[in-house]
Every structure is written in C-alpha cells, then in structure tokens.
Amino acid sequence: xxxxxxxxxxxxxxxxxxxxxxxxxxxxxxxxxxxxxxxxxxxxxxxxxxxxxxxxxxxxxxxxxxxxxxxxxxxxxxxxxxxxxxxxxxxxxxxxxxxxxxxxxxxxxxxxxxxxxxxxxxxxxxxxxxxxxxxxxxxxxxxxxxxxxxxxxxxxxxxxxxxxxxxxxxxxxxxxxxxxxxxxxxxxxxxxxxxxxxxxxxxxxxxxxxxxxxxxxxxxxxxxxxxxxxxxxxxxxxxxxxxxx
Numbered sequence: 001x002x003x004x005x006x007x008x009x010x011x012x013x014x015x016x017x018x019x020x021x022x023x024x025x026x027x028x029x030x031x032x033x034x035x036x037x038x039x040x041x042x043x044x045x046x047x048x049x050x051x052x053x054x055x056x057x058x059x060x061x062x063x064x065x066x067x068x069x070x071x072x073x074x075x076x077x078x079x080x081x082x083x084x085x086x087x088x089x090x091x092x093x094x095x096x097x098x099x100x101x102x103x104x105x106x107x108x109x110x111x112x113x114x115x116x117x118x119x120x121x122x123x124x125x126x127x128x129x130x131x132x133x134x135x136x137x138x139x140x141x142x143x144x145x146x147x148x149x150x151x152x153x154x155x156x157x158x159x160x161x162x163x164x165x166x167x168x169x170x171x172x173x174x175x176x177x178x179x180x181x182x183x184x185x186x187x188x189x190x191x192x193x194x195x196x197x198x199x200x201x202x203x204x205x206x207x208x209x210x211x212x213x214x215x216x217x218x219x220x221x222x223x224x225x226x227x228x229x230x231x232x233x234x235x236x237x238x239x240x241x242x243x244x245x
Contacts, residue, residue, distance in 0.1 A: 001138060002082070002105065005112040006075040009037065012119045013068045022122040024217055030122055034067045035060065037115050041074030044104055045081060051092045078108060095153055107149075110142045114215050114244075121217075139207035140173045146214040147177050147188040150243040151236070155186040160242055162186065166232030169196030170214075171204040179236055186239065201228030203236075216241040 018031035025033060039059045046054030061070035085091070087102030095103060113134065134142075147170065155161070162181030169191070170177045176196050179188040196202050205213065205224040212218040220237045221230075 001109040002112060003075075003079055005109060005116050006071075006079070009034075009112055009116040009119060010068060010072050010075065012116065012123060013071060016119060016123045018067065020122050022118050024118045024121055030119060031067050033115055033119055033122075034071050037112065038067070038071040038074040040111055041071075041078045041108065044108060045074075045078055047092055048081060048101075048104065053092075053094065082108075094157075095149055097148075097153070106141065106145060109138070110145055113138065113142065114217065117212070117217055134208040134211055136173055136207045139211040140175055142211045143170065143172060143175070143207065143214055144177070144190070146211075146240060146244070147179050148190075151179055151181075151186055151240055152188040154243045155239060158243065160186070160239065162235050162239060164231070164235065166201075166229060166235055167199040168232050168236045169199035169202040170210065171196060171202060172210040173207040181232075181235055181239060199228070200232040201226060201230065203227075203233050213237065214240055215244055 013030065013034040016030040018029060018034075020030040022028040022030060022033050028036070038061070039057070042057040042059075043054060046057040061067050065073075082101060082105055085101040087100060087105055089101045090099055091101045091104065093099050093103040093107075117134075161183050163183065165180075165182035167178055167180040170179065171193070176191050176193050177188055178191050178195065178199055180186070203213075203223050203226050204210070209218065209223060213220075213223055214237075216237070220234050226233050
C-alpha cells in the first residue's frame, strides 16, 4: 500500500505545478505538500534508527534536487527499511499501544494516501473519484487509525478535549466504533453493532466516504447518514480536524 500510494503521489507531484494551492491544506502549495511527505519519510527513518523521537533530519531537498526527487528518494529508503523488518518487530513509536514496525507501515501508508488525495483535489480531480478509488480494506483500516490513534491518542497528547459530552457511533463496511468526547476525555473503541444504539448519534457511509470524512477531507455533513445528535457528530469531525491538521 505504501509503495502504490507513494508512486501515485510522486506521479501527481510530477504533473502538478509546484505553485498550485492545496485547498484541503490551507496555506500549502503542491510543492509544500510534496516536501512535507518527503520530510515525514525521513523523520520516520530517524525514529527507527535512533530509537526515539528525532530532533534532526533532512527537511528540505538537497542542492540541485527537485522536490519530486526528494519525495521519491525518501519513499525508496523508507520502503527498504520497513521491508527489512517483520511488522511485529519492536520499534520506537509515539503510540504506546503499538511499539512495532507495523505501526510505521500503517502510519506511513495513511499519511501517503491522505496527502495523495489532497494533491488529487488540488489538481482538480473530483472528490467522488478519490473516495471510490480507496480500496475498502484500506479505508476501513484508515477509519480505525483515525479513531484509535488520532482521536484516542493524539488529541490527549495535544491537550485537546471536547466542549460537551457526546458519543458518536461510526458504522462502515460491516464494522462499528464508538468515539466519546467531553471536557475530560477523548476515547474511541471498536464495538459490536448493537452497542452503537447507545450512542448519541450514529454516522454511516461507504468506507471511502467515511475515511475522507474522518480525515477532514469531506464536509461535516457529507455522509450518507447522520442519525441523532448533529452537534456530537460535528464535534467529532472538528476535533479530528484539529488532531490531523
């Protein structure tokens, strides 16, 4: 997945003028988005090499190197490093629940997919197409990562909470989750379908659609169904926008 999405992103970077604005990443151009992903690849390699959060890594293309070349070089190096290790092998990460190489495989795959979608949108590719071309299993995994990692872990790390108590059930592709937010907590977990009936609101849609919604790449009311407390659903969407920006 990382390799496929990385190549798609690099091809888009090659075809898109560097000065093209990226609407889903306010203030960014195609060049800055491409540079950002190339930098994240190198930061991940530094995490793996140093066994801790790195302070220094190559954040910009080298002298005479294009931003596309910078991206492709980082992608190749990261893929090679990840392929040398079993996903279950221990590695330093920023999520205590998953200190493995598998964490980085998953994290970089979704980092790349989301920003590929951003660049597709910047290049004027309709959003309906971007949601349909995310494989269902990838989208479901990305829904789980958005809720368990970014909502349940990243928001507390940033010291961000909700302004009101509310629970949201998320349903897609035969899977269900509950995300609960309030002034004192942000937590999320997988659940049985029957458990969703206890939530304040149930949101549902096709996996690709829910993926884009949770990652802030679709509007707050763009899902097929929002059944219940619209404010609770809006709070989840807004909190994830803060966590994943």
